[in-house]
Amino acid sequence: MFEDDTWISRPLYSGYAVGYGMETLIGPIELKHTWSPETRDHFTWISVGFWF
Numbered sequence: 001m002f003e004d005d006t007w008i009s010r011p012l013y014s015g016y017a018v019g020y021g022m023e024t025l026i027g028p029i030e031l032k033h034t035w036s037p038e039t040r041d042h043f044t045w046i047s048v049g050f051w052f
Contacts, residue, residue, distance in 0.1 A: 013038045 019032035030047040
C-alpha cells in the first residue's frame with residue numbers, strides 16, 4: 001500500500017470560509033459562511049453556547 005502514492009489523491013474542489021465569533025453572557029456565539037467556487041455551494045453556520 002505504501003510502496004507507491006496511488007492511495008494519496010489531490011482534492012478535487014477548493015473552498016473558502018469567513019467567520020466571526022464573540023464571547024457573550026450566554027456563552028460563545030459564532031457565525032461562519034463557507035463557499036466553493038467549483039460547486040457554487042454556500043453554507044452558513046450559527047453556533048450559540050458551548051459544545052459538550
